[in-house]
Amino acid sequence: MNWVVFDDKVRCFQDAQPWLSRQQVASTLLASFDEISEKAWKMTEGLRGTHERKAKAAVIEKQLRARRKKAPATVKWTTWKPDSLVEVAKLSKEAFIKAPPAGFKYDASLHEEANKNDPTGRITLGPKFFELPVNTRNIVLIHEIGHDLSDITLRDGSAFELADAGAFGKKNERGELMRGINGKYTPGENMAEAYAVLWEDPSWLRKVFPMAYHGIIKAAKTNGFPLPKGVTDGS
Ligand SMILES: [Zn+2]
Numbered sequence: 001m002n003w004v005v006f007d008d009k010v011r012c013f014q015d016a017q018p019w020l021s022r023q024q025v026a027s028t029l030l031a032s033f034d035e036i037s038e039k040a041w042k043m044t045e046g047l048r049g050t051h052e053r054k055a056k057a058a059v060i061e062k063q064l065r066a067r068r069k070k071a072p073a074t075v076k077w078t079t080w081k082p083d084s085l086v087e088v089a090k091l092s093k094e095a096f097i098k099a100p101p102a103g104f105k106y107d108a109s110l111h112e113e114a115n116k117n118d119p120t121g122r123i124t125l126g127p128k129f130f131e132l133p134v135n136t137r138n139i140v141l142i143h144e145i146g147h148d149l150s151d152i153t154l155r156d157g158s159a160f161e162l163a164d165a166g167a168f169g170k171k172n173e174r175g176e177l178m179r180g181i182n183g184k185y186t187p188g189e190n191m192a193e194a195y196a197v198l199w200e201d202p203s204w205l206r207k208v209f210p211m212a213y214h215g216i217i218k219a220a221k222t223n224g225f226p227l228p229k230g231v232t233d234g235s
Helices: 003-016 022-032 036-042 050-070 093-098 127-131 134-155 158-164 187-200 202-208 210-223
Strands: 104-106 123-125
Touching: 036 050, 093 104, 093 127, 123 134, 127 134, 134 158, 134 187, 134 210, 158 187, 158 210, 187 202, 187 210, 202 210
Parallel strands: 104 123
Antiparallel strands: none
16 A cells, blocks of 8 residues: 555545545545554555555655645635625626725636635636626625635534534435535535525524534634624524
8 A cells, every 4th residue: 555545545535525626635634634644554554564564654644744734724714704795796797897806806707606716715706696686696705705614614524524414414325415505515515505594594594404504603603704693503
């Protein structure tokens, strides 16, 4: 066994959850290692000879630690808070393109309304975004902010724990979510959507996805993300 095994694990993991980027999978796997040296030792199981195995484990351990350090830090969203995003939601397409607010950019070729895939952490908006009513735009923007929180929970594993516990509805035999919050089918998307719905209609979330409701409140509190007025975890 060697480093390739780790890459194989990433691939298997990614096959089962193809919506995750390789980077997300690697971070998740690395974050789940209780003890890197123990992991490295386990990964050398197939090697004969203690000496050879120790040497290989040391190399793997170094690689694992380097890779863990390289995992990108989440860009913390501090410019806009959920309750101030309406200012962005109200902008016309023309005004937005002319002077995108800090932390935003426009992409005329974007197929979806918005995403948060920009490597610098900016929210990208496309033409479809501006076809939505202002209220809906606001929720879309909160969903995108929710991806910062979601990314944290993918790294600390709590998004996967919630998914496994059934917080986002049933899974099929392949372990894939069948229909989560508003039809989202990945742990990460469900966390981002849970955060958006918490702002849009918290009582609905609490009623239909109670575990997700409590999970997202806990995650928001733990990681310093604002909660809407009057929302409590009821515990
Ligand atoms: Zn999303």
